[in-house]
Amino acid sequence: MKIRKAIIPIAGKGTRFLPATKEIAKEILPIINVPMIHYVVQEAVDAGIEQIIFVTSSGKAAVENYFDRNLELETFLEKNNKLKELETIRKIGTMVSVTSVRQKEQLGLGHAVLMAKDMIGDEPFAVLLGDDLVVNKVPAIRQLMDVSLKNDGSSVIGVMEVPKKDTSKYGIVKGAIVNEKTLKMNGMVEKPKPEEAPTNLATPGRYVLTPEIFEILEKIPRGASNEYQLTDAINVLCTRKDVFAYKFDGERFDTGSIAGYLDATVDFALKDAAIRDGLVASIKTRLTKYGITL
Numbered sequence: 001m002k003i004r005k006a007i008i009p010i011a012g013k014g015t016r017f018l019p020a021t022k023e024i025a026k027e028i029l030p031i032i033n034v035p036m037i038h039y040v041v042q043e044a045v046d047a048g049i050e051q052i053i054f055v056t057s058s059g060k061a062a063v064e065n066y067f068d069r070n071l072e073l074e075t076f077l078e079k080n081n082k083l084k085e086l087e088t089i090r091k092i093g094t095m096v097s098v099t100s101v102r103q104k105e106q107l108g109l110g111h112a113v114l115m116a117k118d119m120i121g122d123e124p125f126a127v128l129l130g131d132d133l134v135v136n137k138v139p140a141i142r143q144l145m146d147v148s149l150k151n152d153g154s155s156v157i158g159v160m161e162v163p164k165k166d167t168s169k170y171g172i173v174k175g176a177i178v179n180e181k182t183l184k185m186n187g188m189v190e191k192p193k194p195e196e197a198p199t200n201l202a203t204p205g206r207y208v209l210t211p212e213i214f215e216i217l218e219k220i221p222r223g224a225s226n227e228y229q230l231t232d233a234i235n236v237l238c239t240r241k242d243v244f245a246y247k248f249d250g251e252r253f254d255t256g257s258i259a260g261y262l263d264a265t266v267d268f269a270l271k272d273a274a275i276r277d278g279l280v281a282s283i284k285t286r287l288t289k290y291g292i293t294l
């Protein structure tokens with residue numbers, strides 16, 4: 001069955017980016033001049049997703065507006081003959097169909113996904129977390145969709161190897177090796193301590209799930225951090241159905257952290273021919289100024 005819809009949970013308050021996120025949704029914070037959320041939605045669109053369902057909280061209207069038309073701005077740009085900008089703005093406002101549902105209390109990722117149950121209905125769907133940017137020619141979520149299609153529409157969880165000391169930042173999967181990139185999962189743990197982690201295969205926010213997950217999410221108790229964890233529901237799903245973990249190709253940036261956000265910004269700037277030279281000159285000057293030798 002075709003995967004047409006993607007859930008993108010964006011209800012989080014972005015406390016790591018305060019005070020910027022006091023009045024601005026963290027998803028609108030830009031990597032150079034493009035909001036972070038644009039890249040995540042673009043990944044879904046490039047993968048063939050037709051409908052985005054944002055799970056929101058108060059203060060996220062800017063994200064919904066960003067993917068809507070802005071006719072006043074379009075008219076302004078047209079009148080002022082800014083045709084390149086006009087095209088960019090129009091494209092964003094028409095790139096994909098967007099709906100949203102509120103998560104009234106922040107009770108965890110599992111709870112957030114459950115909020116979209118009625119909008120998904122009885123079909124497989126994708127979940128992309130906005131704090132994780134993955135750059136690759138074939139979108140990471142498309143790679144998972146393809147593995148799902150090849151495996152009778154099973155759920156597929158995107159994974160990457162992390163240093164053992166970092167397992168407590170992620171959901172960690174375990175399972176039997178199918179091939180170099182694929183595991184048939186037999187479970188998953190949320191943020192285990194390094195000494196308790198079954199593997200070093202972490203889940204950086206890309207999932208293809210079958211709709212049975214909703215019925216499980218309705219029943220699971222609170223888990224790690226006293227929240228309803230998607231990880232716990234996937235763990236149950238593994239006992240009922242085939243669930244695969246797939247080591248997708250791509251470079252992942254943890255843009256939910258200041259360090260990851262900066263790393264993405266520098267990377268994106270260096271690969272943009274129009275701004276690369278300015279950045280390199282600036283870095284050289286600043287390294288000298290602060291007496292830093294590399």
Ligand code: G1P
Pocket residue numbers: 109129131132169170171172190191202203204205229230231
């Ligand atoms: C969430 C998930 C975790 C996943 C991570 C990826 O945790 O619960 O399983 O590995 O996202 O970013 P969070 O970072 O929201 O605490």
